[in-house]
Amino acid sequence: xxxxxxxxxxxxxxxxxxxxxxxxxxxxxxxxxxxxxxxxxxxxxxxxxxxxxxxxxxxxxxxxxxxxxxxxxxxxxxxxxxxxxxxxxxxxxxxxxxxxxxxxxxxxxxxxxxxxxxxxxxxxxxxxxxxxxxxxxxxxxxxxxxxxxxxxxxxxxxxxxxxxxxxxxxxxxxxxxxxxxxxxxxxxxxxxxxxxxxxxxxxxxxxxxxxxxxxxxxxxxxxxxxxxxxxxxxxxxxxxxxxxxxxxxxxxxxxxxxxx
Amino acid sequence: xxxxxxxxxxxxxxxxxxxxxxxxxxxxxxxxxxxxxxxxxxxxxxxxxxxxxxxxxxxxxxxxxxxxxxxxxxxxxxxxxxxxxxxxxxxxxxxxxxxxxxxxxxxxxxxxxxxxxxxxxxxxxxxxxxxxxxxxxxxxxxxxxxxxxxxxxxxxxxxxxxxxxxxxxxxxxxxxxxxxxxxxxxxxxxxxxxxxxxxxxxxxxxxxxxxxxxxxxxxxxxxxxxxxxxxxxxxxxxxxxxxxxxxxxxxxxxxxxxxxxxxxxxxxxxxxxxxxxxxxxxxxxxxxxxxxxxxxxxxxxxxxxxxxxxxxxxxxxxxxxxxxxxxxxxxxxxxxxxxxxxxxxxxxxxxxxxxxxxxxxxxxxxxxxxxxxxxxxxxxxxxxxxxxxxxx
Numbered sequence: 036x037x038x039x040x041x042x043x044x045x046x047x048x049x050x051x052x053x054x055x056x057x058x059x060x061x062x063x064x065x066x067x068x069x070x071x072x073x074x075x076x077x078x079x080x081x082x083x084x085x086x087x088x089x090x091x092x093x094x095x096x097x098x099x100x101x102x103x104x105x106x107x108x109x110x111x112x113x114x115x116x117x118x119x120x121x122x123x124x125x126x127x128x129x130x131x132x133x134x135x136x137x138x139x140x141x142x143x144x145x146x147x148x149x150x151x152x153x154x155x156x157x158x159x160x161x162x163x164x165x166x167x168x169x170x171x172x173x174x175x176x177x178x179x180x181x182x183x184x185x186x187x188x189x190x191x192x193x194x195x196x197x198x199x200x201x202x203x204x205x206x207x208x209x210x211x212x213x214x215x216x217x218x219x220x221x222x223x224x225x226x227x228x229x230x231x232x233x234x235x236x237x238x239x240x241x242x243x244x245x246x247x248x249x250x251x252x253x254x255x256x257x258x259x260x261x262x263x264x265x266x267x268x269x270x271x272x273x274x275x276x277x278x279x280x281x282x283x284x285x286x287x288x289x290x291x292x293x294x295x
Numbered sequence: 296x297x298x299x300x301x302x303x304x305x306x307x308x309x310x311x312x313x314x315x316x317x318x319x320x321x322x323x324x325x326x327x328x329x330x331x332x333x334x335x336x337x338x339x340x341x342x343x344x345x346x347x348x349x350x351x352x353x354x355x356x357x358x359x360x361x362x363x364x365x366x367x368x369x370x371x372x373x374x375x376x377x378x379x380x381x382x383x384x385x386x387x388x389x390x391x392x393x394x395x396x397x398x399x400x401x402x403x404x405x406x407x408x409x410x411x412x413x414x415x416x417x418x419x420x421x422x423x424x425x426x427x428x429x430x431x432x433x434x435x436x437x438x439x440x441x442x443x444x445x446x447x448x449x450x451x452x453x454x455x456x457x458x459x460x461x462x463x464x465x466x467x468x469x470x471x472x473x474x475x476x477x478x479x480x481x482x483x484x485x486x487x488x489x490x491x492x493x494x495x496x497x498x499x500x501x502x503x504x505x506x507x508x509x510x511x512x513x514x515x516x517x518x519x520x521x522x523x524x525x526x527x528x529x530x531x532x533x534x535x536x537x538x539x540x541x542x543x544x545x546x547x548x549x550x551x552x553x554x555x556x557x558x559x560x561x562x563x564x565x566x567x568x569x570x571x572x573x574x575x576x577x578x579x580x581x582x583x584x585x586x587x588x589x590x591x592x593x594x595x596x597x598x599x600x601x602x603x604x605x606x607x608x609x610x611x612x613x614x615x616x617x618x619x620x621x622x623x624x625x626x627x628x629x630x631x632x633x634x635x636x637x638x639x640x641x642x643x644x645x646x647x648x649x650x651x652x653x654x655x656x657x658x659x660x661x662x663x664x665x666x667x668x669x670x671x672x673x674x675x676x677x678x679x680x681x682x683x684x685x686x687x
Contacts, residue, residue, distance in 0.1 A: 129553035
């Protein structure tokens with residue numbers, strides 16, 4: 036515990052679209068080498084929170100710090116350069132559709148490193164083989180399945196050996212086996228590279244399989260209502276809703292329905 | 296015998312009682328399927344409850360409404376709506392209801408539909424607004440989108456400046472591809488349209504000028520009209536429909552697919568990576584397209600002059616040479632370059648600002664074409680005024 040350093044700190048963050056506040060007073064810290072889950076019900080702004088953390092949407096209030104750097108205090112140029120340290124796996128993979136898989140993976144490498152063309156090509160093939168897509172270098176994203184697109188997106192996210200990986204709903208659209216494999220890959224990446232991993236998901240199976248810590252954002256309360264290890268939260272839930280979420284249970288009879 | 300409310304066979308209901316304060320509604324027949332009755336099931340049940348409430352008020356006879364569905368042959372969602380409405384009405388009249396007699400399925404579905412209380416506030420956008428408010432809102436909308444357009448124009452200039460300083464990062468191969476699609480691949484349509492425009496202009500002039508025996512001036516009319524005004528404008532309109540719409544759809548789809556976000560988080564500027572090469576390709580190709588359009592338009596006029604007006608080839612060419620100078624051609628080319636930037640900016644802007652749905656991408660390309668064409672016409676008028684003042 037003593038050697039743990041804080042990789043990301045979210046401090047009194049408020050997210051809003053115009054005047055409409057989605058979440059306020061978000062406060063949590065993510066340690067280096069931790070797998071951190073952002074969970075919450077639909078429409079609670081989980082993915083929006085991720086967009087704030089990776090620089091796609093500016094906070095209405097509060098700040099996000101990487102180490103001691105205030106991310107949104109940086110100029111746009113510096114922020115872009117800083118985000119080389121991230122890898123992001125988008126919900127649909129978000130591969131650049133006009134490029135082959137190999138080109139997708141090599142583009143960030145060519146841009147941000149001075150490796151030779153041969154090294155870049157080898158690295159791209161290696162990253163693709165890490166996600167089980169060896170031999171698919173020259174395919175276009177439209178020629179492969181949704182699950183493969185997602186894995187190729189992961190290969191691209193891994194291209195620069197990022198210190199922090201962000202996953203947006205990694206299991207959405209994957210079958211249970213692929214989803215499980217992805218979970219194992221996430222654990223493997225953390226254990227072998229010490230990568231800090233932030234995952235937005237509401238898949239209970241993967242939450243319990245991989246999470247060290249988690250934050251629960253509530254759509255109705257519009258703030259975080261739980262923070263901690265998901266198993267501990269399940270065993271002693273801080274609120275009824277968090278308990279229901281983590282045990283996949285619902286209170287069947289609402290007071291009004293009970294009359295029927 | 297109790298009064299029977301006929302719904303029309305086979306769906307029907309009887310009232311039993313009131314017996315010890317309990318009024319039983321007996322449903323029978325087929326309640327599912329097409330409604331062929333003048334009275335809707337909802338109206339019939341509401342009528343029952345209303346009568347029961349009256350009886351209660353008058354004599355205190357009815358305290359509770361019960362249901363008997365033993366003879367109910369079939370039902371669908373409409374019976375749920377009818378019972379739900381009846382229950383709510385009974386509640387407001389303070390009548391008790393006993394649902395035990397209803398089929399299990401109906402009771403469960405009713406319970407499900409009430410499990411989550413309805414959202415308190417409806418969407419504010421559905422509020423009724425009067426004419427003045429609507430006009431005001433759309434005025435605000437217009438001024439906002441003009442502001443957006445200015446901001447986007449500024450960003451493209453910044454991007455261009457980065458390109459000039461060699462700091463813009465994009466794929467060189469992208470530029471070549473865009474040059475291919477906006478240049479050579481546009482030649483057929485630009486060619487056909489401009490030849491025909493030359494022919495049309497030639498005919499228009501021929502009819503009038505022949506009356507004075509001045510048919511030779513058809514060459515002047517065609518050459519001047521095309522090079523200065525019509526060729527650049529028509530080429531731009533074609534390109535707005537062809538390329539502007541394509542750019543908006545490409546970028547809009549990339550927006551839907553999170554590809555633009557991915558560029559951003561991989562450290563690229565979407566302006567430099569996506570907009571700049573498109574803008575460069577269009578503004579490089581546009582002047583060339585205008586020159587090509589000039590040549591083919593004049594050829595169209597020549598067909599009319601030689602074919603209809605019996606002018607000789609040398610006569611026509613000589614007259615054309617006298618009619619236009621380098622200034623006229625250069626004006627058209629400069630206009631073309633400006634229009635190229637306009638088409639690229641309107642196309643890319645609407646694509647980049649597209650929402651994340653299929654209809655949003657459609658709107659983006661529609662808006663790209665509409666605002667592209669409007670800005671081309673406005674710019675043509677501006678050019679006309681200024682060239683007149685400057686005497687070009």
